[in-house]
Amino acid sequence: MFRFASEFASVKFRSLSGYRLVSLQPAAAARRDAIALSPNCPPVKFSEEVMRRPETVHHKTVTSQQSRPPAATECRERSGRDNKSDDSGYEKSDLSPQHSPSTSQQRPNQDPPLTASNGGSTSQSVAEKTGDGDSDNDCPARVSTKVSSKTTSEGTSSPLISITAPQDDIEMGGDQVGELETNDPDNTRPQISPHSLGSPSSLPRIDKSDLNPVMTLKGNSYSAVKLGKGEFGEVSLMQSRSDGTLMAVKRLTKLRNPCRAEDAFTRETQAMDAVSSSKAFPKFLGTVDRYSFAMESIGNLDKRTSWSAYQMFKKRSNQMKSLDWLKVASDVTKGLMDMHEAGWTHNDLHSDNVMVCRDPENQSTGWEGKIIDLGYAYRIDNPPPPQQLTAKQKKKHFKDCAQLAPEIIEGTSCYNVQSDVYSLGVLFQDIAAESRRLSCLKALGKRCANKTPHMRPALDEVLQELSLMHYERLTQPRKNGPLANLFRSLKNRIRA
Numbered sequence: 001m002f003r004f005a006s007e008f009a010s011v012k013f014r015s016l017s018g019y020r021l022v023s024l025q026p027a028a029a030a031r032r033d034a035i036a037l038s039p040n041c042p043p044v045k046f047s048e049e050v051m052r053r054p055e056t057v058h059h060k061t062v063t064s065q066q067s068r069p070p071a072a073t074e075c076r077e078r079s080g081r082d083n084k085s086d087d088s089g090y091e092k093s094d095l096s097p098q099h100s101p102s103t104s105q106q107r108p109n110q111d112p113p114l115t116a117s118n119g120g121s122t123s124q125s126v127a128e129k130t131g132d133g134d135s136d137n138d139c140p141a142r143v144s145t146k147v148s149s150k151t152t153s154e155g156t157s158s159p160l161i162s163i164t165a166p167q168d169d170i171e172m173g174g175d176q177v178g179e180l181e182t183n184d185p186d187n188t189r190p191q192i193s194p195h196s197l198g199s200p201s202s203l204p205r206i207d208k209s210d211l212n213p214v215m216t217l218k219g220n221s222y223s224a225v226k227l228g229k230g231e232f233g234e235v236s237l238m239q240s241r242s243d244g245t246l247m248a249v250k251r252l253t254k255l256r257n258p259c260r261a262e263d264a265f266t267r268e269t270q271a272m273d274a275v276s277s278s279k280a281f282p283k284f285l286g287t288v289d290r291y292s293f294a295m296e297s298i299g300n301l302d303k304r305t306s307w308s309a310y311q312m313f314k315k316r317s318n319q320m321k322s323l324d325w326l327k328v329a330s331d332v333t334k335g336l337m338d339m340h341e342a343g344w345t346h347n348d349l350h351s352d353n354v355m356v357c358r359d360p361e362n363q364s365t366g367w368e369g370k371i372i373d374l375g376y377a378y379r380i381d382n383p384p385p386p387q388q389l390t391a392k393q394k395k396k397h398f399k400d401c402a403q404l405a406p407e408i409i410e411g412t413s414c415y416n417v418q419s420d421v422y423s424l425g426v427l428f429q430d431i432a433a434e435s436r437r438l439s440c441l442k443a444l445g446k447r448c449a450n451k452t453p454h455m456r457p458a459l460d461e462v463l464q465e466l467s468l469m470h471y472e473r474l475t476q477p478r479k480n481g482p483l484a485n486l487f488r489s490l491k492n493r494i495r496a
């Protein structure tokens with residue numbers, strides 16, 4: 001959701017069927033693992049071993065997690081969302097259509113009035129109050145962190161995160177307002193997002209003091225286990241002290257404009273909560289602090305069984321068969337249907353925002369697909385206004401952000417259900433590019449990614465077709481299996 005061109009030292013493009021992925025190398029500083037030595041960490045040396053306190057270690061081995069191939073995410077920055085040199089700095093507003101410098105400052109608030117249920121305060125009104133909200137004074141003072149220890153009820157001493165000094169990587173809750181480096185080749189500025197949903201106070205809350213980072217020992221030092229990192233958010237593995245539950249805690253980082261960050265944070269958490277009952281999303285567990293929330297951790301860390309679809313493409317391991325991919329395509333389609341039914345659009349669906357995993361309890365079962373990163377989600381009834389891009393920006397979007405529907409890039413439509421279907425179609429084509437046996441999925445993907453929105457199929461129709469493909473794949477004999485090849489060669493010999 002958050003993208004900063006400046007975060008990356010190099011950018012290279014990779015094309016996956018219609019979707020061009022950009023592989024970005026995070027700057028060294030950004031990649032640096034947190035060294036999070038708790039005063040109470042045991043002096044155990046297990047390289048790459050996930051360590052927490054000995055009494056609560058649940059997961060032992062974790063292969064080094066690939067840093068998220070920033071890959072799939074780039075279009076936002078290239079879409080003129082890379083306008084980080086402006087003062088807004090709120091990356092999530094990037095997903096809001098952008099305006100040229102001239103228009104962005106004059107744009108009237110086009111939003112429908114917000115309801116009481118969503119808090120009724122908009123980031124625009126905040127910005128108006130605060131003069132675009134760029135100053136640190138616009139929002140409550142920064143928090144900062146330090147690690148102290150406390151004795152638990154079991155009499156053991158546990159690291160305790162208290163908020164007192166600038167936060168380090170293992171701790172949540174600090175904002176890093178002002179860290180934005182800017183890179184604004186197009187000299188456009190994100191508009192102020194007027195779509196805040198208000199305070200997420202109605203959401204479940206997780207007591208921060210109940211969370212401990214899960215640690216791993218690398219070399220001589222401990223560092224927090226990172227599940228992944230996006231451009232503006234990072235996801236760490238945490239464990240509840242009270243019941244041992246493992247959870248993925250996503251913290252927004254590199255925030256320049258705290259008010260906008262809160263707007264985005266609120267939307268993401270509200271959307272996560274709205275789809276929490278859907279199996280196709282990680283379960284939302286609760287907000288932790290202003291910029292962190294906890295969700296179900298996807299996959300089995302011991303056996304490293306979750307990757308983004310993009311990472312799986314890159315592995316080229318043939319680990320997933322065409323039937324598995326069809327299952328993932330169905331899961332994502334169902335998830336998108338659930339999300340639309342809950343009143344939200346995703347707006348950022350691509351292969352790096354789809355996780356593929358096996359059921360941790362039963363490795364013999366097939367693969368599942370889960371949709372992540374709701375940082376660009378908007379209420380269907382309250383989308384941001386269409387983005388007005390310059391000709392140059394449009395060209396870039398068409399080239400690099402193939403998952404974005406053309407009407408979104410052209411600025412002729414707001415994000416909507418059909419633009420999500422378009423992104424789904426591009427995802428299907430990316431998946432089909434991975435397997436020769438998925439030409440039917442490719443054809444379906446092309447229909448979903450029809451340039452004309454009303455020609456795109458409805459999601460229930462897509463789901464039916466996927467079920468049919470699945471069924472046919474199960475019932476038809478393989479055309480290229482060893483037996484089929486033998487049979488074919490025998491036939492050829494007989495003919496000769």
Ligand SMILES: Nc1ncnc2c1ncn2[C@@H]1O[C@H](COP(=O)(O)OP(=O)(O)OP(=O)(O)O)[C@@H](O)[C@H]1O
Binds near residue numbers: 232250296
């Ligand atoms: N629930 C989860 N369980 C395990 N890993 C996760 C989970 N959520 C996210 N991740 C990992 O963290 C990475 C970053 O998450 P996410 O895409 O939400 O961050 P982001 O900052 O919004 O990224 P982006 O650059 O796309 O904006 C993901 O690619 C994935 O590898």
